[in-house]
Amino acid sequence: MNRDKVKIAQIEVCETAKKMYHSGLVAGTWGNISSRVDEEYMVITPSGMDYDRLCADDMVLVNMKTFEYEGRLKPSVEVPVHSAVYLSRPEVNGIVHTHSTYALTMATARKPIPPICDDQVQILGGDVRLAAYTMPGTKEMADEVVKALKDRGGALIANHGAITIGRNLAEAFTGSQVLEKTALIYINTQSIGGPAEISREDVEFFHDFFMTKYGQKWKGDRA
Numbered sequence: 732m733n734r735d736k737v738k739i740a741q742i743e744v745c746e747t748a749k750k751m752y753h754s755g756l757v758a759g760t761w762g763n764i765s766s767r768v769d770e771e772y773m774v775i776t777p778s779g780m781d782y783d784r785l786c787a788d789d790m791v792l793v794n795m796k797t798f799e800y801e802g803r804l805k806p807s808v809e810v811p812v813h814s815a816v817y818l819s820r821p822e823v824n825g826i827v828h829t830h831s832t833y834a835l836t837m838a839t840a841r842k843p844i845p846p847i848c849d850d851q852v853q854i855l856g857g858d859v860r861l862a863a864y865t866m867p868g869t870k871e872m873a874d875e876v877v878k879a880l881k882d883r884g885g886a887l888i889a890n891h892g893a894i895t896i897g898r899n900l901a902e903a904f905t906g907s908q909v910l911e912k913t914a915l916i917y918i919n920t921q922s923i924g925g926p927a928e929i930s931r932e933d934v935e936f937f938h939d940f941f942m943t944k945y946g947q948k949w950k951g952d953r954a
């Protein structure tokens with residue numbers, strides 16, 4: 732494995748973890764973030780640590796097939812979920828998992844989010860499915876999450892939280908903010924008769940536009 736790539740991933744994961752913490756998407760040490768290094772390795776946040784006190788070297792290098800890790804800190808207990816997503820989705824290079832309030836409200840009601848906002852369908856690819864309730868850190872959860880994420884950039888996890896993925900970590904982080912906002916909008920619209928859904932045709936058009944034409948090429952993009 733390329734050590735320079737590991738270093739870059741550690742810096743990226745650490746910076747994004749601090750950003751996530753200060754954005755209010757997580758409370759305490761809940762939630763975790765990772766970035767792919769290559770087909771075999773990823774860098775992930777350590778388990779149960781105060782994000783504000785962490786430095787890049789504390790981000791843990793993990794083998795996605797054996798779960799063996801390198802470093803003095805234990806990796807997040809959600810290693811199986813992150814690994815399963817990377818191994819099944821070669822185009823994915825970044826993952827953000829949160830227990831953010833509004834996404835968790837939907838996940839606790841065990842309700843998926845229909846396609847209702849333009850930015851949602853662009854970055855998340857359509858409706859946000861719900862992964863069935865399973866124990867955190869298990870293969871069952873990994874399988875359920877991979878299933879719920881099929882052809883999507885984000886999913887809810889029943890009674891637990893949300894997960895978003897991207898061609899790079901910045902995209903996955905934006906996805907987590909968009910998912911949280913979409914959940915809030917969905918809940919708000921319940922008091923005024925419920926949301927109007929975006930048609931399947933428009934969902935496909937917007938998502939394709941986002942994936943192929945929108946924005947600038949990311950610097951150092953590995954996609």
Ligand SMILES: [Zn+2]
Pocket residue numbers: 762809828829830867891892
């Ligand atoms: Zn979690």
